[in-house]
Amino acid sequence: ETGVTQSPTHLIKTRGQQVTLRCSSQSGHNTVSWYQQALGQGPQFIFQYYREEENGRGNFPPRFSGLQFPNYSSELNVNALELDDSALYLCASSSTTAQAGTGELFFGEGSRLTVL
Amino acid sequence: QKEVEQDPGPLSVPEGAIVSLNCTYSNSAFQYFMWYRQYSRKGPELLMYTYSSGNKEDGRFTAQVDKSSKYISLFIRDSQPSDSATYLCALGTGFQKLVFGTGTRLLVSP
Numbered sequence: 001e002t003g004v005t006q007s008p009t010h011l012i013k014t015r016g017q018q019v020t021l022r023c024s025s026q027s028g029h030n031t032v033s034w035y036q037q038a039l040g041q042g043p044q045f046i047f048q049y050y051r052e053e054e055n056g057r058g059n060f061p062p063r064f065s066g067l068q069f070p071n072y073s074s075e076l077n078v079n080a081l082e083l084d085d086s087a088l089y090l091c092a093s094s095s096t097t098a099q100a101g102t103g104e105l106f107f108g109e110g111s112r113l114t115v116l
Numbered sequence: 117q118k119e120v121e122q123d124p125g126p127l128s129v130p131e132g133a134i135v136s137l138n139c140t141y142s143n144s145a146f147q148y149f150m151w152y153r154q155y156s157r158k159g160p161e162l163l164m165y166t167y168s169s170g171n172k173e174d175g176r177f178t179a180q181v182d183k184s185s186k187y188i189s190l191f192i193r194d195s196q197p198s199d200s201a202t203y204l205c206a207l208g209t210g211f212q213k214l215v216f217g218t219g220t221r222l223l224v225s226p
Binding site for chain 1: 120122124157158159160161162165204206210211212213214215216217218219
């Protein structure tokens with residue numbers, strides 16, 4: 001069973017640039033969530049994707065956007081980067097069924113973004 | 117006021133000690149109460165979850181929820197150096213869209 005994989009693991013950008021982070025969900029999982037974890041803080045929910053549609057969003061501006069693909073992998077895009085966007089971006093996959101709802105989140109190791 | 121408050125630590129204990137980690141919360145809608153463990157440079161992994169008041173045991177770990185006081189705890193018995201990590205409480209109305217605490221860094225010395 002393949003776990004959640006994220007790429008790239010580290011990247012450095014400058015203010016105003018755009019970034020795309022990628023996530024492959026765990027085998028059998030159809031739901032992907034993205035979280036932002038600033039240094040010394042807990043993860044903050046950005047949004048969730050299910051059936052290629054956004055299914056819930058946290059308190060993040062529209063310059064944070066995402067996609068989910070038919071194979072359930074996902075991308076997180078951040079436009080007009082700001083210094084405060086420096087953080088670990090975590091992807092978590094889970095399984096959603098009509099009977100049981102959405103189950104436990106399985107996190108990847110994250111993509112560490114530094115904005116200079 | 118944050119929805120979930122957690123003492124960031126660090127908490128340093130000797131091997132074999134009993135560890136108590138705590139969170140308070142303000143949103144009565146939370147029904148799922150979880151504890152995640154995060155090792156350095158890794159993603160969080162789910163340790164335990166519960167959706168009722170009371171205690172739940174799993175080996176050396178006990179999760180405790182008091183909904184009336186909006187207070188949750190994680191106890192670790194016979195702590196080991198391998199338990200050294202950051203422990204995050206996470207609350208939600210389900211398994212998704214979780215609200216995390218800031219995390220408590222635990223250091224267990226041999």
